[in-house]
Amino acid sequence: MLDSSEGYVTEDGRKIGGVVMEMKNITLRFGGVVAIKDISFDIREGEIRAIIGPNGAGKSSMLNVISGFYIPQEGEVWFHGAKRPQMRPFEVAQQGIARTFQNIALFEGMSVLDNVMTGRLNFMKTNIFQQALWKGKAEAEEVENREAVEKIIDFLEIQHIRKTPVSRLPYGLKKRVELARALAAEPKLLLLDEPMAGMNVEEKEDMSRFVLDVNDEFGTTIALIEHDMGVVMDLSDRVVVMDYGRKIGDGTPDEVRNNQEVIDAYLGVSHD
Amino acid sequence: MPEQLVFGMEVILNGLMAGVLYALVALGFVLIYKASGIFNYAQGVMALFAAMTLVGIMNGQVPFSHLINAIFGTHIHYFGWNVPALFAILLTMAVMVLLAWAVQRFVMRHLVGQEPIILFMATIGLAYFLEGVADLMWGSEIKTLDVGLPQGINLWIDESTFNIFGYGFFIDNLDIVATVIAALLVAALVAFSQYTKQGRAMRAVADDHQAALSVGISLNFIWIMVWSVAGFVALVAGIMWGTKSGVQFSLSLIALKALPVLMLGGFTSIPGAIVGGLIIGVGEKLFEFTLGPALGGATENWFAYVLALIFLVFRPQGLFGEKIIERV
Numbered sequence: 257m258l259d260s261s262e263g264y265v266t267e268d269g270r271k272i273g274g275v276v277m278e279m280k281n282i283t284l285r286f287g288g289v290v291a292i293k294d295i296s297f298d299i300r301e302g303e304i305r306a307i308i309g310p311n312g313a314g315k316s317s318m319l320n321v322i323s324g325f326y327i328p329q330e331g332e333v334w335f336h337g338a339k340r341p342q343m344r345p346f347e348v349a350q351q352g353i354a355r356t357f358q359n360i361a362l363f364e365g366m367s368v369l370d371n372v373m374t375g376r377l378n379f380m381k382t383n384i385f386q387q388a389l390w391k392g393k394a395e396a397e398e399v400e401n402r403e404a405v406e407k408i409i410d411f412l413e414i415q416h417i418r419k420t421p422v423s424r425l426p427y428g429l430k431k432r433v434e435l436a437r438a439l440a441a442e443p444k445l446l447l448l449d450e451p452m453a454g455m456n457v458e459e460k461e462d463m464s465r466f467v468l469d470v471n472d473e474f475g476t477t478i479a480l481i482e483h484d485m486g487v488v489m490d491l492s493d494r495v496v497v498m499d500y501g502r503k504i505g506d507g508t509p510d511e512v513r514n515n516q517e518v519i520d521a522y523l524g525v526s527h528d
Numbered sequence: 529m530p531e532q533l534v535f536g537m538e539v540i541l542n543g544l545m546a547g548v549l550y551a552l553v554a555l556g557f558v559l560i561y562k563a564s565g566i567f568n569y570a571q572g573v574m575a576l577f578a579a580m581t582l583v584g585i586m587n588g589q590v591p592f593s594h595l596i597n598a599i600f601g602t603h604i605h606y607f608g609w610n611v612p613a614l615f616a617i618l619l620t621m622a623v624m625v626l627l628a629w630a631v632q633r634f635v636m637r638h639l640v641g642q643e644p645i646i647l648f649m650a651t652i653g654l655a656y657f658l659e660g661v662a663d664l665m666w667g668s669e670i671k672t673l674d675v676g677l678p679q680g681i682n683l684w685i686d687e688s689t690f691n692i693f694g695y696g697f698f699i700d701n702l703d704i705v706a707t708v709i710a711a712l713l714v715a716a717l718v719a720f721s722q723y724t725k726q727g728r729a730m731r732a733v734a735d736d737h738q739a740a741l742s743v744g745i746s747l748n749f750i751w752i753m754v755w756s757v758a759g760f761v762a763l764v765a766g767i768m769w770g771t772k773s774g775v776q777f778s779l780s781l782i783a784l785k786a787l788p789v790l791m792l793g794g795f796t797s798i799p800g801a802i803v804g805g806l807i808i809g810v811g812e813k814l815f816e817f818t819l820g821p822a823l824g825g826a827t828e829n830w831f832a833y834v835l836a837l838i839f840l841v842f843r844p845q846g847l848f849g850e851k852i853i854e855r856v
Contacts (some may be wrong), residue, residue: 269814274693323742325738325741330638334660342553344741344746345742346740346741346744346745346747347744347745347746349741349742349743350653350744354742354743356740356742357738357739357742361736361738361739361742362736363732363735363736363739364735364736364741365731365735366731366732366735370728371742373728374729374732374740374743374745375743377728377729377743377744377745378743378744379733380725384720384724384725384726387724387725388716388720388723388724389719389722390719390723394723437739441743458769470763490579511766523582
């Protein structure tokens with residue numbers, strides 16, 4: 257199923273597999289504005305892949321293309337070795353691509369537990385009458401899903417707020433709950449849109465640790481967008497750099513760091 | 529026991545029964561409001577439409593017969609068969625699901641992400657449109673609806689109260705049935721929204737569209753489902769009200785009575801709709817009984833609204849509504 261080209265081994269000894277997702281010549285326009293211009297890159301199984309770039313580079317747009325919220329005018333999205341037909345966001349989610357949002361999209365009125373449980377909706381197979389009557393299979397299924405969810409809640413260290421309505425939580429914890437909900441879906445590919453935006457140093461460190469742990473423990477393939485260069489370089493195995501909708505760099509953090517075009521984009525160039 | 533007190537008890541009992549019927553309509557509002565944030569003005573007309581469709585199907589009426597006859601110069605009005613009540617109810621439910629689909633497909637889908645007031649206006653339009661369709665489809669004359677529910681005075685209550693108080697209470701069997709059905713309906717709705725996957729998805733959609741999409745919920749499907757459930761509640765309310773007071777266009781006005789019920793109970797609470805309905809039902813009957821004569825009677829027409837107004841001033845979120853907290 258996966259791309260035949262073999263993976264690679266990271267510096268810390270993790271085995272990275274074949275290509276899970278491949279973006280081929282994606283172009284996305286909003287009217288006359290070109291948000292993404294002919295970009296191609298791939299994401300390999302088990303790796304942490306970062307997309308970085310200055311404000312307005314088209315990073316979020318790229319993530320929205322992957323998760324089906326935006327439909328590109330040109331280009332193809334390949335997932336697990338097959339070209340993906342045009343899909344709506346909920347269908348993409350059902351395929352096993354979970355995501356978080358830059359501006360947090362949680363169910364504010366529900367408790368943390370209920371929020372994370374919504375991540376398991378696609379695992380519930382019993383019919384509506386069994387569920388309403390709480391009988392037989394439905395009960396077993398609920399217990400099973402609940403166990404999976406509790407595991408994730410433990411893992412992300414949010415046990416103490418399990419029953420708290422999300423609307424009462426501080427920003428940093430909300431971000432963590434959103435990650436928990438995405439993880440509950442046992443995604444084949446996890447998309448994180450600026451998971452550390454707006455956090456203080458301590459929260460950033462926590463979140464970085466969780467991202468690494470998730471990847472390590474569950475072997476989850478992760479694609480993330482991040483602003484903070486330092487964080488990205490520490491976390492990711494490979495980095496795509498975007499600027500004004502174009503791809504200006506792609507490679508390991510070290511390669512990217514020494515790429516002249518990337519340095520120019522971030523530090524600016526003098527035009528004299 | 530003083531006579532006045534005994535009368536009062538009968539009034540309260542009758543008020544409770546009337547309140548159940550108000551609550552039934554209010555439930556439909558709460559459901560759609562909770563699930564989609566839309567205040568569905570058309571709920572009352574949906575009940576009317578459901579009742580008319582049910583009668584029409586049972587009597588074997590030809591839908592749009594006036595229109596057909598006017599165009600083709602024919603004189604058909606009836607198919608000449610009668611459909612058994614239970615089967616007719618199922619058919620009517622199918623029509624309500626179809627209506628739900630149409631509402632989603634032709635109205636709501638184009639208004640995703642619009643201001644609530646725009647959606648509200650759309651449902652006002654829907655109400656008048658639906659009223660027109662109901663008229664065109666089934667005609668405007670008053671019809672009786674009899675799906676075989678027991679009606680008339682409950683003799684057992686009459687006798688036993690007579691033995692105790694020396695005065696027999698008049699309680700309509702239909703009201704008792706309505707109460708039982710309303711209780712069952714609420715239990716079913718609560719089980720549905722709390723324990724089923726679809727119910728969870730529905731609550732999720734009401735809360736945040738984007739987030740719902742990202743966990744794999746189809747908004748279209750959920751909305752059609754929500755409107756179907758509202759259609760189902762409308763059908764139940766339509767059967768009850770239609771049996772009680774005949775199927776006529778003034779039925780759509782009972783929707784207006786649901787408004788004060790909602791202001792009391794809060795727009796987001798299912799128990800609130802019930803308690804609100806009961807308070808209004810008992811309140812207006814009791815008010816009429818005690819102060820009505822002094823105020824010139826017919827207080828039932830305005831009592832509920834005045835009560836709602838008082839609530840709006842002192843507790844705008846209603847008895848059970850979500851608390852309005854402004855963070856600054």
